[in-house]
Amino acid sequence: GENVEQHPSTLSVQEGDSAVIKCTYSDSASNYFPWYKQELGKGPQLIIDIRSNVGEKKDQRIAVTLNKTAKHFSLHITETQPEDSAVYFCAASRSGGYQKVTFGIGTKLQVIP
Amino acid sequence: ETGVTQSPTHLIKTRGQQVTLRCSSQSGHNTVSWYQQALGQGPQFIFQYYREEENGRGNFPPRFSGLQFPNYSSELNVNALELDDSALYLCASSLANSGLFNEQFFGPGTRLTVL
Numbered sequence: 001g002e003n004v005e006q007h008p009s010t011l012s013v014q015e016g017d018s019a020v021i022k023c024t025y026s027d028s029a030s031n032y033f034p035w036y037k038q039e040l041g042k043g044p045q046l047i048i049d050i051r052s053n054v055g056e057k058k059d060q061r062i063a064v065t066l067n068k069t070a071k072h073f074s075l076h077i078t079e080t081q082p083e084d085s086a087v088y089f090c091a092a093s094r095s096g097g098y099q100k101v102t103f104g105i106g107t108k109l110q111v112i113p
Numbered sequence: 114e115t116g117v118t119q120s121p122t123h124l125i126k127t128r129g130q131q132v133t134l135r136c137s138s139q140s141g142h143n144t145v146s147w148y149q150q151a152l153g154q155g156p157q158f159i160f161q162y163y164r165e166e167e168n169g170r171g172n173f174p175p176r177f178s179g180l181q182f183p184n185y186s187s188e189l190n191v192n193a194l195e196l197d198d199s200a201l202y203l204c205a206s207s208l209a210n211s212g213l214f215n216e217q218f219f220g221p222g223t224r225l226t227v228l
Contacts (some may be wrong), residue, residue: 036219042221047214099209099217101205103156
């Protein structure tokens with residue numbers, strides 16, 4: 001089955017700096033890669049996603065890149081703010097009979113004011 | 114548009130008991146997936162329901178079962194609870210079109226503690 005590895009597990013940045021979280025996946029058939037932000041006591045919230053026919057996607061301060069050949073994808077957050085502090089999960093899934101989303105272990109991001 | 118809701122928010126059970134967790138899908142969604150999230154881990158896929166039938170399952174034993182109702186709400190049932198079942202249980206809904214599944218939206222979860 002699919003295996004998603006995520007690193008780093010913790011990340012501290014100064015407010016205004018950029019943060020980068022990297023993931024790799026094992027199933028070459030995966031074609032949908034969402035990123036989730038989870039705050040304490042809440043469920044994961046979808047912040048951005050990318051499909052396999054696209055190499056990069058941006059939404060304001062957040063961008064995601066995908067390298068299908070290397071099976072790598074990354075989340076980039078620019079101009080970080082204290083409210084960006086949370087746990088971020090990458091995930092991978094593929095279209096088919098059903099959608100099983102496999103998550104990474106998570107990255108705890110701390111933005112220091 | 115109503116988001117995904119789950120009940121109850123917290124639950125305490127003892128080993129060997131049975132539990133039922135509930136989920137209401139986001140308006141317009143027809144697919145529900147359930148995940149188990151242990152402390153400090155990412156969510157793990159339990160199973161998915163589409164058109165009231167289980168159409169995919171992760172590595173969970175048969176004592177984890179579910180239902181989806183005509184209004185697309187769903188239940189997760191766990192029998193013979195074990196200490197390791199203590200976790201946050203998440204429900205996610207999505208809209209499947211022509212066999213393609215789109216982004217999933219998660220509820221706030223139910224925190225289950227097994228003593």
